[in-house]
Amino acid sequence: MHNISRRHFLKAGAALAAGAASGFLPGLAFAAPGAYRGDVLVNVFLRGGADCLNLVVPYTEPAYYANRPTIAIAAPGSATGAALDLDGFFGLHPSAAPLLPWFQNKTLAIVHAAGSTDPSRSHFDQQDYIEFGRPGFKYNDGWVGRNLQTLGLPADIFTGVGMGSRVQKSLMGTIPPLGVSSIGSFRMPGGDALKPVMQTLYAGSGVLAQTASQTFAALTTMERLRLAGYAPANGAIYPANSFGRQMANVAQMIKEDVGLAAACVDLGGWDTHDNEGGASGTFATNVATLAATLNALATDMGSGMGQITVVVMTEFGRRLKESASLGTDHGRGGAMLVLGGGILGGKVYGQWPGLADSALDHGDLAVTTDFRTVLGEIVLKRLGNPALDQVFPGFTLQPLGLAAG
Amino acid sequence: MRLLQRLGAGQDDAKKIGKKRTCPPKLGHHPRRHKKPKHPLAPPPPPPAPYVPPAPQPAVLPPLASPGDAKILAMLAATRLSYGLRPGELERIGHMGFEAWVAEQLAPAQIDDSAADARLAEIRATQQSNAQLLDSKTIQADKRDLAHELVNAAVVRAVFSKRQLAEVTTEFWNDHFNIDIGKSLCLPLKFQDDQRNRAHALGRFRDLLGNSAHSPAMLYYLDNRSNQAKGPNENYAREIMELHTLGVNGGYSEQDVKEVARVFTGWTVDAATGEFKFDAARHDNGSKTVLGHSIGPAGAAEGEQVLDILASHPSTASFIARKLCRRLVSDSPSDALVADVSAVFGASQGNIAAVVQAIVMSADFAASLGKKLRRPFDLAVAGIRALDATVEISDLLARAIDGQCSAMGQLLFRCQPPTGYPDTASAWLTASNLLARWAFVQALAGGRIDGVKVNLASLVGAATTPETIVAALNQALLDGSLPGTSRQAIAASLAGNQAPTLPLAAASLAQRLPATVGLVLACPDFQVK
Numbered sequence: 001m002h003n004i005s006r007r008h009f010l011k012a013g014a015a016l017a018a019g020a021a022s023g024f025l026p027g028l029a030f031a032a033p034g035a036y037r038g039d040v041l042v043n044v045f046l047r048g049g050a051d052c053l054n055l056v057v058p059y060t061e062p063a064y065y066a067n068r069p070t071i072a073i074a075a076p077g078s079a080t081g082a083a084l085d086l087d088g089f090f091g092l093h094p095s096a097a098p099l100l101p102w103f104q105n106k107t108l109a110i111v112h113a114a115g116s117t118d119p120s121r122s123h124f125d126q127q128d129y130i131e132f133g134r135p136g137f138k139y140n141d142g143w144v145g146r147n148l149q150t151l152g153l154p155a156d157i158f159t160g161v162g163m164g165s166r167v168q169k170s171l172m173g174t175i176p177p178l179g180v181s182s183i184g185s186f187r188m189p190g191g192d193a194l195k196p197v198m199q200t201l202y203a204g205s206g207v208l209a210q211t212a213s214q215t216f217a218a219l220t221t222m223e224r225l226r227l228a229g230y231a232p233a234n235g236a237i238y239p240a241n242s243f244g245r246q247m248a249n250v251a252q253m254i255k256e257d258v259g260l261a262a263a264c265v266d267l268g269g270w271d272t273h274d275n276e277g278g279a280s281g282t283f284a285t286n287v288a289t290l291a292a293t294l295n296a297l298a299t300d301m302g303s304g305m306g307q308i309t310v311v312v313m314t315e316f317g318r319r320l321k322e323s324a325s326l327g328t329d330h331g332r333g334g335a336m337l338v339l340g341g342g343i344l345g346g347k348v349y350g351q352w353p354g355l356a357d358s359a360l361d362h363g364d365l366a367v368t369t370d371f372r373t374v375l376g377e378i379v380l381k382r383l384g385n386p387a388l389d390q391v392f393p394g395f396t397l398q399p400l401g402l403a404a405g
Numbered sequence: 406m407r408l409l410q411r412l413g414a415g416q417d418d419a420k421k422i423g424k425k426r427t428c429p430p431k432l433g434h435h436p437r438r439h440k441k442p443k444h445p446l447a448p449p450p451p452p453p454a455p456y457v458p459p460a461p462q463p464a465v466l467p468p469l470a471s472p473g474d475a476k477i478l479a480m481l482a483a484t485r486l487s488y489g490l491r492p493g494e495l496e497r498i499g500h501m502g503f504e505a506w507v508a509e510q511l512a513p514a515q516i517d518d519s520a521a522d523a524r525l526a527e528i529r530a531t532q533q534s535n536a537q538l539l540d541s542k543t544i545q546a547d548k549r550d551l552a553h554e555l556v557n558a559a560v561v562r563a564v565f566s567k568r569q570l571a572e573v574t575t576e577f578w579n580d581h582f583n584i585d586i587g588k589s590l591c592l593p594l595k596f597q598d599d600q601r602n603r604a605h606a607l608g609r610f611r612d613l614l615g616n617s618a619h620s621p622a623m624l625y626y627l628d629n630r631s632n633q634a635k636g637p638n639e640n641y642a643r644e645i646m647e648l649h650t651l652g653v654n655g656g657y658s659e660q661d662v663k664e665v666a667r668v669f670t671g672w673t674v675d676a677a678t679g680e681f682k683f684d685a686a687r688h689d690n691g692s693k694t695v696l697g698h699s700i701g702p703a704g705a706a707e708g709e710q711v712l713d714i715l716a717s718h719p720s721t722a723s724f725i726a727r728k729l730c731r732r733l734v735s736d737s738p739s740d741a742l743v744a745d746v747s748a749v750f751g752a753s754q755g756n757i758a759a760v761v762q763a764i765v766m767s768a769d770f771a772a773s774l775g776k777k778l779r780r781p782f783d784l785a786v787a788g789i790r791a792l793d794a795t796v797e798i799s800d801l802l803a804r805a806i807d808g809q810c811s812a813m814g815q816l817l818f819r820c821q822p823p824t825g826y827p828d829t830a831s832a833w834l835t836a837s838n839l840l841a842r843w844a845f846v847q848a849l850a851g852g853r854i855d856g857v858k859v860n861l862a863s864l865v866g867a868a869t870t871p872e873t874i875v876a877a878l879n880q881a882l883l884d885g886s887l888p889g890t891s892r893q894a895i896a897a898s899l900a901g902n903q904a905p906t907l908p909l910a911a912a913s914l915a916q917r918l919p920a921t922v923g924l925v926l927a928c929p930d931f932q933v934k
Contacts, residue, residue, distance in 0.1 A: 123822065124653070124824055165814035190843075197924065201929065212839060268822075323637070324633050
């Protein structure tokens, strides 16, 4: 098993040479030269607005059961498919069972009633606001991209990696992120002998040439990883689906010391307007994938989790009241999960507003913790980046105290 | 479409909107003065009539002229307004002239498409009703895969239809009114939905919107079929405003979303026929206010009224105009162009043929060659057309095309979020996706795409030296637009150890030609249009 270490050295002028394209935030300062000693950030986005009330269940709230006669998760101990108790007030969806030990050993922290200060219930607006790092604003760069840039990390190929078929907006910035569907498929068709002629065909400027240039630069390393294959450590088993495979790829890149500082991985299918199911069904299946994958990563990394922070977020939670089609419509407050050796886990953070009518936001769980409060503390304490005013412009951090450092 | 007069309270029977009325009692024109007492043995009222989509009306457009260069316009016609060059196509367009070609293409019903239709007839799903397609037992017994039939139909139309601009525009509407065939019963219902988008692709936006609102596939996809008075479902109400008409900043509120949801309660699908049904028992019979307009109570007519309001809203004109400009001109169309096109939308009451005409006759369009990235499906069919490949319709073909597009980043007909596929280059270009594009064109040229047979020798003609062979390929596939450095690099690759001016032995040529064609198709010049 490889030791997890990252040896980034700021090459003189490399950060400046990376170029500040127009549209990015002006006047960014760079961190002093030296080795990057922060955590690898793994940012998981649950696309579609995950039903966090059924993921982290407020099982002592009568209003939860009154509003969800069909799809509510039973209180702990009382039935099959019951919630798994966390702290006497909240419980985990039963399909998230693989996460329970990590909560209990204090690696996993949860923040409930978290979200965006913007009231939009549009998926696309809210995802953008969160990824660009400022509700109500759409920038050309994202919070992860600005973090990498202000840390003064070199514009190396693997500094920022977006898994999947589209690079996440949060990664956009002056350090071009690498978009990878899978390590296994990352190879030059027709063989490496064609690489020189392809480089000639794709010489030039423009987005095609830039993407090609990244591709050529990544090929050698990716081939090494592909040919080496990957055997997870400590008996970890990643689910045999796209999300599981992508997370295993992230794990391999971390262990192989390719220079990864931040990776983004998406899991879709959370927009459960219709027939969401309760302890079993569409939502439950998705929860199982999420939990099994995070469990696999943490198991696989072992003590290496001390240098990794995983943060899981979604654009909004869903309505308290179930719909007539036994699903839920778009809501507001959701939950965030933070997983890492440097996280003060075993606790549900944030200020629970309750589910009384007067406490709801137009029928939805209110937002009492700004998502930037969670991300900002991670950026500051775990990633070692004090430039919060540049990563999250217009925001002042008052940390919850969920991270060490 | 005439707005029906508001009906009196309690009159919430389904109303058929359209040219024919078969449903007594007649309402709207003849307000009831006194109710007849119901005879105890009167027959039950007939079931509400099914939804009949409006008949497409061909546009009569005044001729417009383009300010552009004829050769460039012909290339734009063939690559942007069609699914790619085919042998002889540039000559045909050049001969008729761009304006005449556009006029021809804006009246698709008058273009004889019997060749493509004959091929489509091989795909059973294109000839079947919703009810037949919902009969999954029979479909399974016949060992049919409807997703494959859907992909094959799309390939056949893109490759063989002569109504190319109508097909390009139909694809736009399929994206705009996105449906994910992976959800619920959307797959069997998508065939009718696609056909109705096609029938009105260059017709009136209000008709497209109305068809979509009544579309059983859409009713499943955005859950409106479950939307009912005792438990409204807001999904469709939100997305019809955010994504289909006004746009997210178009001026609607959360309250409007709730009210529109109430308006569309009862718009559902008949389980037996798989067709639209208005279920009066599920309809919210209260009054609503939408975007400042008082609505109802008027049963199904409320929904028609809201569709009228949305279709004619000024935000809709600019939202649709911008999307069409982004599809047909460039990733960031100029505000000036969008404003002009939006004005045409408004003035023509959403006549899409007029809107498309305004776009393609603009100076921005004439200057836009090469500015749009081919999306994976575009690349696949452009490759097939450019190589004049023969296509054999089968499960193997569908699986091959589907798998290749998926590797390139596009799951055909399975875009999960209702925004539909993105339309900017940066959304499609990742390192992995680029490698997959190169892999696809190599497999295509190498005859390794199931169901697609290529004859590369016909592209090369009598040329025998690497230089002349590459020149011939450049002419056939890219109308001669490949830069010198690229031509030299490909010729050198083909020549191997020899000089590129020396003829190749026939055996060497046969062995190396597929990789060479693959290189030409892999060029950035073929990745864009």
